[in-house]
Amino acid sequence: MTSRNYTGPLVDVSFDGAICQHSEECMKGMPLVFDVSARPWINPSRAETSELASELRTVVGRCPSGALQIHDHQDSARVAAEQS
Numbered sequence: 001m002t003s004r005n006y007t008g009p010l011v012d013v014s015f016d017g018a019i020c021q022h023s024e025e026c027m028k029g030m031p032l033v034f035d036v037s038a039r040p041w042i043n044p045s046r047a048e049t050s051e052l053a054s055e056l057r058t059v060v061g062r063c064p065s066g067a068l069q070i071h072d073h074q075d076s077a078r079v080a081a082e083q084s
């Protein structure tokens with residue numbers, strides 16, 4: 001498992017670079033959060049309103065490979081456990 005978790009105020013995003021197809025749907029869909037010129041390149045903290053969090057869910061849902069996943073905060077402990 002090569003997935004890494006990125007934490008935001010409302011939702012977290014995990015990314016598995018091993019299965020990413022580099023279609024750039026994420027960067028085109030929500031450059032506010034997905035910016036390869038920034039570190040980290042995924043920044044869910046910018047989705048700080050419920051509207052932006054909803055938009056983030058939609059964009060992550062368009063990821064064709066499943067490399068991106070949304071995690072509600074109640075799931076974060078499970079994700080962390082899976083990564084350890």
Ligand code: SF4
Pocket residue numbers: 019020021022023024025026027062063064065066067068
């Ligand atoms: S949308 Fe998914 S498959 Fe496409 S670049 Fe982003 S993470 Fe990779």
